[in-house]
Amino acid sequence: MKTLLFTAVAAATLLPAAAMAQEDSGSTRRIEPYVGVMAGVHNYDNETSKEGIPPVGYKGRMVEGVAGVNYNVAGPLVLGVEGTVSKGVSGDIDWEYGAAGRVGVKAGKDSMFFGKVGYQWTNFDALGKDSRDYHGMTYGAGLELSPADLGSSAERSNVRLRVQADTTGNFHSIRPMAGVVVKY
Numbered sequence: 001m002k003t004l005l006f007t008a009v010a011a012a013t014l015l016p017a018a019a020m021a022q023e024d025s026g027s028t029r030r031i032e033p034y035v036g037v038m039a040g041v042h043n044y045d046n047e048t049s050k051e052g053i054p055p056v057g058y059k060g061r062m063v064e065g066v067a068g069v070n071y072n073v074a075g076p077l078v079l080g081v082e083g084t085v086s087k088g089v090s091g092d093i094d095w096e097y098g099a100a101g102r103v104g105v106k107a108g109k110d111s112m113f114f115g116k117v118g119y120q121w122t123n124f125d126a127l128g129k130d131s132r133d134y135h136g137m138t139y140g141a142g143l144e145l146s147p148a149d150l151g152s153s154a155e156r157s158n159v160r161l162r163v164q165a166d167t168t169g170n171f172h173s174i175r176p177m178a179g180v181v182v183k184y
Contacts, residue, residue: 032070036162038179039063042086042093042122045172051136053172058124060091064177070104078104078112084120092126098138110146110157115139120168140166144181158183 043059068082080102087095100118107113120138124131142164147157159182166175 030072032072032183034066034068034070034181034183036066036179036181037064038066038162038164038177040175040177041091042096042173042175044168047172051134051169051172053122053124053134054127056126058092058126060088060093060125062086062088062093062096062177064096064179066179066181068102070102070183072106076106078102078106078114080104080114082116088125092124094123094125096120096122100138100140104144108146108149111149111160112144113141114144114164115141116164116166122168136169138166138168140164140175 039062041059041061044053044057046055046057064084064086066082066084068080070078070080072078081099082102083097083099085095085097086093098118098120100116102114102116104112104114116139118138119135121133121135123133142162144160144162146160159180161178162181163178164176166177167173168175
């Protein structure tokens, strides 16, 4: 899975030239790499999960880097993949990383509603320095808002405000996040 995360980050850094060339061609089908920074909290419930996370209600504030690639399929439909790396800044979580596939629907000039499914690893500070990583499926949904749809005079913008909520396993956690993503 680390290979998949590395591949997503590499794709997001190597594809801007291809994306810009597609913008010039006027194609509605195009590749859009993006990177972003987000922040939020991750709260686990007090139940034992399939992933084996102890039932003590771990929680923590986090900062996250995200990198991905979207492909505009047809009309408003968008497919994509992304990788994330998060660092706990307070609380019980040391770090998290994962990869997910996304399906989105464009709204307005350049905004998008999306859902995602993937896999995530979590390491807890509260369990000690060399504790094991807990891992499992992650699900989420969110919205990316473009300044073009928020009253800006720009027809399109490369910057989007992103808000999302994710969960781990069988809905044993809630992870609201907000931040900024920049597409190429």
